[in-house]
Amino acid sequence: MKRILSVLLSLTFLMIFSAAAYAETTLEKINRTGVLTIGTRTGVTGFAFINNQKEWVGFSIDLVEQAIAPEISKKLGKPVKVEKKESTPPTRISLLTSNTVDLVAESMTDTRARRETVDFSLTYFVTGAQFLVKKGSAIRGVQDIGGKRIAVLKGSTSARIIGEKYANAQLVEFPDQPAAFQALVQGKVDAYTSDGTYLAGLIGKAPNRDDWVIAGDFYTYEPYGMAMRKNESDFRALVNNGLMGAIESGKYFELYEKWFGSKGEVPYPLTPENKRFLILQVVPK
Secondary structure (H helix, E strand, C coil), X not given: CHHHHHHXXXXXXXXXXXXXXXXXXXXXXXXXXXXXXEEECCEECCCEEECCCCCEECHHHHHHHHHHHHHHHHHHCCCCEEEEEECCCCCHHHHHHCCCCCEECCCCECCHHHHCCEEECCCCEEECEEEEEECCCCCCCXXXXXXXXXXXXXXXXXXXXXXXXXXXXXXXXXXXXXXXXXXXXCCCCCEEEEEHHHHHHHHHHCCCHHHEEEEXXXXXXXXXXXXXXXXXXXXXXXXXXXXXXXXXXXXXXXXXXXXXXXXXXXXXXXXXHHHHHHHHCCCCC
């Protein structure tokens, strides 16, 4: 009996080891299905959101569809369709690690802590955290938040940094931007802190834009990257090649102007410093 159990355990171990050894890579999955599945947001105006026509649009989605998917399609020699699933700060890493999505393409900050679980593309957007407050608020920057009720998105880098460095602030966590902003409108919190692009987008959509201001300088550095499963160098190279190609050809800057230019969904001018930083990431062919 012991011998039979030993054989069965050995066979089970062998099957598990074999399955792990021959686990399907992201590129193999895309080649088999013809689909690149991305995790992205539904309510971050400019980056990824559902518009009035019920279309899923935005800067990060355009970059995937017009720069990254064509690069993957070229490599595989077949058309690649982009499918979208909703991701949020609390769910986006688990969506990757569970193989539900292949790429997280939204406003996700590349951090050392997150790199322990996922890999990132090159940086494709740079911003920083600030505060959205009612005009006339006493909060003019991070130095004024002591004892104040500060809305944050659960799982965001802003939530972590405020919690670690400004413990005298009262953090109030929300699952998404609309809920956080609604709490601010209703006076349940004193400020909402998030990346400057998020806040500019909220003001752009607010019915009374003049009632709101963005307060303070950046108190964080937020380099956005596209996240993917770890240790898939072939797939990561294609994502980076797509982004570098878009920067090099000027397509990136056309899309930036479309979404963040003076007539874009969220006016957020590209600084000369950030443009230079983006260009310097493009390695020679």
